Amino acid sequence: MQKIHIVSNRLPFSIKEEGDEISLEASVGGLATGMKSIYKDYGGTWIGWPGIDSDTISDAKQQKINNLFNKEKCASVHLNSEEIHLFYEGFSNRTIWPLFHYFTQYADFNQADWEIYKAVNQKFADAAIETLEDGDAVWVHDYQLLLVPDMIKSKKPNVTVGFFLHIPFPSYEVFRMLPWRKEIIQGMLGADLIGFHTYDYERHFFSCVRRLFGYEISFNQIHIDERIIIADSFPMGIDYEKFMTNAQNVSLKSVSEKSELHKELDKYFLSSPERKLILSIDRLDYTKGIPNRLTAFARFLEKYPEFRQKVTLIMLAVPSRGQVDHYQLLKKEVDELVGQINGAYGTINYTPIWYFYRSLPFNNLIELYSSCDVALITPVRDGMNLVAKEYVASRINNTGVLILSEMAGVAKEMGEALLINPVDDEDMADNIYQALTMPIEEQKSRMTYMKERIQRYDVFKWANEFVKSLKKAESIQNDFLAKRITKSLAEKLIDKYHDSKKRAIFLDYDGTLAPFKKNPQDAKPDDELHDIIKNLTSNELNTVTIISGRDRYTLEKWFAGHKVNLICEHGVWLKTVNGDWEMLTTVNNNWMPNVRPIMEHFVDRTPGSFIEEKNYSLVWHYRKAEPDQGELRANELKDELNTHLSNHNLEIMEGNKVIEVKSGGINKGVAALKFLNNEPYDYIMAIGDDWTDEFMFRELPEDAITIKVGMKHTKAAYKVESVDAVRSLLQKM
Numbered sequence: 001m002q003k004i005h006i007v008s009n010r011l012p013f014s015i016k017e018e019g020d021e022i023s024l025e026a027s028v029g030g031l032a033t034g035m036k037s038i039y040k041d042y043g044g045t046w047i048g049w050p051g052i053d054s055d056t057i058s059d060a061k062q063q064k065i066n067n068l069f070n071k072e073k074c075a076s077v078h079l080n081s082e083e084i085h086l087f088y089e090g091f092s093n094r095t096i097w098p099l100f101h102y103f104t105q106y107a108d109f110n111q112a113d114w115e116i117y118k119a120v121n122q123k124f125a126d127a128a129i130e131t132l133e134d135g136d137a138v139w140v141h142d143y144q145l146l147l148v149p150d151m152i153k154s155k156k157p158n159v160t161v162g163f164f165l166h167i168p169f170p171s172y173e174v175f176r177m178l179p180w181r182k183e184i185i186q187g188m189l190g191a192d193l194i195g196f197h198t199y200d201y202e203r204h205f206f207s208c209v210r211r212l213f214g215y216e217i218s219f220n221q222i223h224i225d226e227r228i229i230i231a232d233s234f235p236m237g238i239d240y241e242k243f244m245t246n247a248q249n250v251s252l253k254s255v256s257e258k259s260e261l262h263k264e265l266d267k268y269f270l271s272s273p274e275r276k277l278i279l280s281i282d283r284l285d286y287t288k289g290i291p292n293r294l295t296a297f298a299r300f301l302e303k304y305p306e307f308r309q310k311v312t313l314i315m316l317a318v319p320s321r322g323q324v325d326h327y328q329l330l331k332k333e334v335d336e337l338v339g340q341i342n343g344a345y346g347t348i349n350y351t352p353i354w355y356f357y358r359s360l361p362f363n364n365l366i367e368l369y370s371s372c373d374v375a376l377i378t379p380v381r382d383g384m385n386l387v388a389k390e391y392v393a394s395r396i397n398n399t400g401v402l403i404l405s406e407m408a409g410v411a412k413e414m415g416e417a418l419l420i421n422p423v424d425d426e427d428m429a430d431n432i433y434q435a436l437t438m439p440i441e442e443q444k445s446r447m448t449y450m451k452e453r454i455q456r457y458d459v460f461k462w463a464n465e466f467v468k469s470l471k472k473a474e475s476i477q478n479d480f481l482a483k484r485i486t487k488s489l490a491e492k493l494i495d496k497y498h499d500s501k502k503r504a505i506f507l508d509y510d511g512t513l514a515p516f517k518k519n520p521q522d523a524k525p526d527d528e529l530h531d532i533i534k535n536l537t538s539n540e541l542n543t544v545t546i547i548s549g550r551d552r553y554t555l556e557k558w559f560a561g562h563k564v565n566l567i568c569e570h571g572v573w574l575k576t577v578n579g580d581w582e583m584l585t586t587v588n589n590n591w592m593p594n595v596r597p598i599m600e601h602f603v604d605r606t607p608g609s610f611i612e613e614k615n616y617s618l619v620w621h622y623r624k625a626e627p628d629q630g631e632l633r634a635n636e637l638k639d640e641l642n643t644h645l646s647n648h649n650l651e652i653m654e655g656n657k658v659i660e661v662k663s664g665g666i667n668k669g670v671a672a673l674k675f676l677n678n679e680p681y682d683y684i685m686a687i688g689d690d691w692t693d694e695f696m697f698r699e700l701p702e703d704a705i706t707i708k709v710g711m712k713h714t715k716a717a718y719k720v721e722s723v724d725a726v727r728s729l730l731q732k733m
C-alpha cells in the first residue's frame with residue numbers, strides 16, 4: 001500500500017472570512033476533529049467540501065481557497081447552491097440522517113434529491129480517481145458518500161478502498177423503507193473494508209446484505225463473485241494526549257493568562273463553594289436529545305429544590321444544518337424551553353441554564369471540560385459521541401461524573417458512566433442527583449477505568465487498526481487471486497490431464513457440480529451436468545467419483561446410467577460402477593434417538609428449518625429459515641449438541657446452511673484414500689466447496705490437484721469462484 005487518501009464530505013478546515021481576509025479554521029463535528037490528528041501521516045490528500053456555496057464566490061476567490069487547502073494537503077470539491085440544497089441538506093440530511101437515526105417520521109424520500117446525491121457522489125469519486133494511483137488506498141467517510149466506494153472501485157480496481165460509517169446503521173426494518181436501499185448497499189460494497197463504530201451497526205448491515213442480496217457471509221466476510229469484503233467494528237477514539245495535556249495546562253494558568261470564560265467560571269465557584277456545574281455540548285441536532293435533557297434538568301430542580309441556586313447547566317449548542325426545517329424547529333423549541341426554565345427557576349443572582357448558541361475554540365472547550373462537575377450527554381441516537389470521551393480525557397484529577405445515554409455508540413465502551421434512557425425524565429433527574437452527590441472516591445474509581453480505556457484506544461490506535469485491517473483485506477483478496485485458476489493456469493491443468501495415463505477425479509456434488517436450492521431435493525442434475533459427467537466417464541483413463549454428504553438413494557437415482565462411482569454420506573457408503581453398495585467403515589446409529597429430539601426442538605423454534613435423516617447421520621437444514629435467525633440457532637444447536645453428546649463418538653459438521661451429526665471417524669478424506677487403495681494414479685483431482693471437503697484436500701497426496709469452490713480459507717491448492725467455473729473447467733477435459 002502506497003499512500004492513503006481520505007474522502008469525506010466535510011474537510012477538517014472551514015473557511016473563515018473577516019472582511020477581505022480569508023483563512024482556515026478547524027471544522028466542528030466528530031469526524032473532522034478526530035481525523036484531523038492523523039491524516040497527514042498517511043502521505044495522501046484529504047478530498048472534501050470546504051463548506052461554502054461556490055455560486056456565491058468569484059473564480060479568483062475559489063482559487064485562493066484551493067491554494068489555502070492545498071497547503072494543508074487538502075483538495076476541495078466545490079458544491080453549488082443546488083447541490084448543497086439537494087445533496088447536503090436534502091438527501092444526506094433529510095433522508096439518510098433521520099432514517100439512520102431512527103427518526104423515520106422526519107425522513108423525506110425525494111427522487112430529485114436522490115438524483116443529485118448520485119451526481120455529487122460521482123463528483124467526489126471523480127476527484128478521488130484523479131488523485132489515486134494503482135497500489136494506493138483510499139478511506140471514504142460517512143453517510144454523505146455511501147455510493148463513492150463502488151464508484152471508485154469500478155474505475156480503479158487496483159486501489160484498496162476502505163469505508164467508515166460514523167453514524168448508526170439501522171436495523172433492516174428501518175433501512176428497508178429507503179426506496180434506493182439496494183443501490184446504497186451496492187455502493188458501500190465497493191469497499192474492501194467497511195467499518196462501523198459498534199458491533200450492533202455491523203450486524204444490522206450484514207442482515208441487510210443477506211436479506212437484500214442473499215450474499216454468502218462467513219464470519220465477517222462477504223463473498224461476492226471474485227471479491228471478499230470485510231466488515232468490522234472500530235469504535236472511534238480521540239487524541240487523548242492532546243486533551244489531557246491541555247487540561248493540565250489550564251490548571252497551571254495564572255489569572256492574567258486565563259480567558260474571559262475561564263475567569264467567569266472561577267467567579268461562579270468563588271461566589272459559593274457549594275456551587276456545581278453541569279455541562280452539555282453538542283451540535284444543535286434533534287438526535288442529540290436536547291429538549292429531553294432540558295425537561296429532565298427542570299424536573300431535577302423541581303424534585304430536588306435544595307439544589308436550586310447551587311447548580312447551573314452550561315449548554316453549548318453549536319449551530320448545525322440551519323437550512324433544514326427540523327433543525328430550525330428544534331432551535332425554536334430549545335430557545336423557548338431555556339427561556340421557560342430560566343423564568344421558572346431563575347432569580348436575580350441565579351440563572352439555571354447558561355445557553356450558548358455558537359461554537360467555541362478548543363481552549364474554551366478544555367476550560368469547560370475541566371471545570372464542570374458533571375457532563376450530561378443524552379442523545380436519543382448517536383453514532384459514537386466524542387464529546388463524552390473528550391470530557392473524560394480532560395479530567396486530570398479523575399473527579400467528575402459522566403451521565404450518558406445508552407443510545408450513543410460510546411455507551412458500549414463506558415460501562416462506568418451513569419447510563420440513562422434519554423427519554424426518561426424522571427430517571428435522568430435522579431441520575432443528576434446521584435452524580436452531584438457521588439462520593440469523590442467513587443467518581444475517581446469510575447473515571448479511572450474509563451480514562452484507561454480511552455487512553456489505550458485513542459484516535460491513532462483506531463486509525464491504525466482500520467488501516468491494518470485494510471491491509472489484511474488486501475492480502476486476503478490477493479491470497480484468493482493467487483490461488484484462483486486463471487485462464488493460463490486452467491490450460492496448464494488441462495495439458496497435465498492430457499499427458500496423464502490413469503486419473504482419479506473426485507467431485508463433491510452440492511455447491512460444486514450443482515448450485516444450492518432452497519429445497520435440497522430440487523438440486524438434481526440438469527442436462528449440462530449430465531453431459532459433463534458423460535463426457536468425463538466415457539474416457540477410459542478416468543475413474544470419476546461423486547463424493548458427497550447426500551444419501552445413497554438420491555445419488556443412485558440421479559446418476560443412474562452413468563459410469564460413475566458414488567461415495568455417499570461423507571464416506572460411509574461406496575458403490576463402484578458395476579458393483580453393489582458396500583460400507584467403507586462400520587458405524588452404528590443408536591445415538592439417533594437422543595439427537596433427533598434436540599434437532600426437533602430447533603425445528604420448532606426456527607421456522608423454515610427441517611431435519612433430513614440419512615442412514616448414519618442426521619442433518620438440520622436452515623437454508624429456508626430467516627438468515628440471521630438461522631445462523632444464531634445454528635450456533636446454539638452446535639453448543640447444545642456439544643454438551644449433550646460428549647459421551648458419544650460423534651462429529652458435528654457445519655456445512656453450507658446445515659448442521660450435520662454423524663458417527664466419528666468418517667470423512668471424505670478417509671474415504672477417498674481407501675478408494676485410491678494405492679493404485680498408481682498419475683493424475684488425482686478433487687473439487688469441493690465446504691469444509692467437509694477440506695478432509696479430502698488434506699488427505700490426498702501433495703501433488704493432487706485440489707480445488708476449492710468459493711473464497712474461504714482452504715487447504716486446497718487452487719480456488720474457483722463458482723459452480724459455473726467448475727463446470728467450464730470440466731468441459732475442457
Ligand SMILES: O=P(O)(O)OC[C@H]1O[C@H](O[C@H]2O[C@H](CO)[C@@H](O)[C@H](O)[C@H]2O)[C@H](O)[C@@H](O)[C@@H]1O
Nearest residue numbers: 010029030031142166167236382383384385386
Ligand atoms: O458536517 P456537518 O453536517 O456539520 O456535521 C458534523 C458531523 O456530524 C456527524 O458526526 C458523526 O461522527 C462522529 C465521529 O465519528 C460521531 O461521534 C457522531 O456520533 C456522528 O454523528 C457526521 O457523521 C459527520 O459526517 C459530520 O461531519
Ligand SMILES: O=c1ccn([C@@H]2O[C@H](COP(=O)(O)OP(=O)(O)O)[C@@H](O)[C@H]2O)c(=O)[nH]1
Nearest residue numbers: 028029030031033283318359360385386387
Ligand atoms: O464549539 C465546539 C463544540 C464541539 N466541538 C467538537 O465537535 C465534536 C463533536 O463530535 P461528536 O462526536 O460529539 O458529535 P457530532 O457533532 O460529530 O455528531 C467534538 O470533537 C467537539 O470537541 C468543537 O470543535 N467546537
